[in-house]
Amino acid sequence: MAQHGPRLVVxxxxxxxxxEQKLPLHNRWHPDIPPVAEVRVGEVFRVEMxxxxxxxxxxxxxxxxxxxSDQSVVHYLSGPIRVVDEDGPAQPGDLLAVEICNLGPLPGDEWGFTAIFDRENGGGFLTDHFPAATKAIWYFEGIYAYSPHIPGVRFPGLTHPGIIGTAPSMELLNIWNEREKELEENGLKSLKLCEVLHSRPLANLPSTKGCLLGKIQEGTREWEKMAMEAARTIPGRENGGNCDIKNLSRGSKIYLPVFVEGANFSTGDMHFSQGxxxxxxxxxxxxSGFLELKCEIIRGGMEEYLTPMGPTRLHVNPIFEIGPVEPRFSEWLVFEGISVDESGRQHYLDASVAYKRAVLNAIDYLSKFGYTKEQVYLLLSCCPCEGRISGIVDAPNAVATLAIPTAIFDQASNL
Incomplete structure (x- = not known):
């Protein structure tokens, strides 16, 4: 009988x-990580993570x-997956259109976590205010999530992959490593924002520690060479990667630039919900979770649809087409922030400082209703709140806003 439904490829x-997985995972970007599976355009296939x-x-x-936690091992990705059509594999210069047909938690593993990293282990956006490690466990009931660590809150999740991207070419990988090395070596001396945001390091450079390169055997000469070149998966880059777009759920489509033969795309870092x-x-x-996907190759699509914003043809970014599925809320509390830090110092059109102030304002307000500030910080990171750059031209202040749907709270009428 003909197969109906998605084909499980990972x-x-x-x-x-x-x-120990049947197909090896990887936690770095490198053009020479071999694909673990091949799919054809038009077929629906399933990737587990x-x-x-x-x-x-x-x-x-x-x-x-x-x-x-060992920060050297994140993120574990499923793939790479080679994509072919009737003309053969995807080629550099093509666009890979990846449609999300379905997704969710793995059956029997319907739980998740939200956390704050310790200041000595990377920190986060508000490390100077919340230096200690904290964690909340969430349980899923269909589309809803609740946590015993943040009582009185329940909300629908807009499930999405945090990471989806194609393999870089060696030329692009070298560009990444050179610019991020420059930032790590000189950023503290040159960037004023480092005085306000305390996440460290400024960039995570290639390292053999914790490195997993799929089918490449650890400890071999090939592995040693690749590990010292392979880019960490922490930031988003030209290949897509860790974009953390919370609306990238069912029905969404991602148009990824292709830099190597076959595209060799990978995915992981599944989120039940994110702010x-x-x-x-x-x-x-x-x-943990799964994606059911369908791919299309747009031949020559990079040149036709993506305009380079940098010194080379490789300085492009993916295009994301958001699907029709999302929670519906009608009432929101909106908090504003401007480009003035907590010491009262004025910054020039700095959206990061403005967003930090908006988040701090929201935390302070919601903590008046029986929550600790740590609980609110965790909640704002994972609930379906909406962040906006509301103004970016009225010098000296950028204006950022954070909108929180009141329906997620049991005591919504009292907020």
Whole structure:
């Protein structure tokens, strides 16, 4: 009989560690990581994923696992997946259109977590205010999430992949490594924003520690060379990667630039829900999960649809087409921030400072209703709140806003 439904191309067993999976995972970007599967355009296929920590963060009601988590291993990705059509594999210069047909948590593993990293282990957006590791566990009831650690809150999740991207070419990988090395070496001396935002390091450079390169055998000469070149998965870049777009759910389509033959795209870092900005850094409701996808190759699409914004043809960015599915809310509390930091110092049109102020204003207000400030910080990182740059031209202040749907609270009428 003909097969109906998606073909499973990357299976995951959540009882096993990332290095024990049937198909090897990876946690770096490099053009020479071999594909683990091949799909044809038009077919619907299923990719399963571990959570970003690979099971390192547990359901235990303690933050010890967050405090001492190994940041060198994140994020574990499923793939790479090679994409072909009747003319052969995708080629550099093409666009890969990836449609999200369905997604969700893995059956039997319907829980997630939101956390604050310790100041000594990376920190986050508000490290100077919340330096200690904290964690909330969430449980899923269909489309809804609730947490015993943040009582009186329940909301529908807009589930999405935090990471989806194509493999970089060697030329693009070198561009990444050179510019991020420059930032890490000189940023503290040159960037005033480092005085206000305290996440460290400024960039995560290639390292052999914690490096997983799929089918490439650890400890070999090839692995050693690639590990010292391979880019970390933490930031989003020209290939897509860790974009953390919370609305990228069912029905969405991502147009990814292709830099290597076959496209070799990977995905991971599944989120049940996330607030705009993912402000606590470990800040969505992190979970294991699955995607059911369909691909199309647009031949020559990079030149036709993506305009380079930089010195080379590789300085492009994906285009995201958001699907029709999202929670509906009618009443919101909106908090504003401007480009003035907590010391009263004026910054020039700085949207990061403005958004930080908006988040702090929201935390302070909601903590008047029986929540600790840590609870509110965690909540704003993972609930379906809406962040906006409301003004970016009226010098000297950028204006950022954070809108929170009141319906997520049991005591909504009292807020």
């Amino acid at each position: 299976p995951i067993d959540v009882t096993k560690k990332p290095r 571990v959570d970003f920590s690979g099971g390192g963060i547990t359901q235990e009601y303690t933050a010890e696992d967050i405090k001492y 705009d900005g993912e402000v606590s850094f470990c800040g969505a409701i992190e979970m």
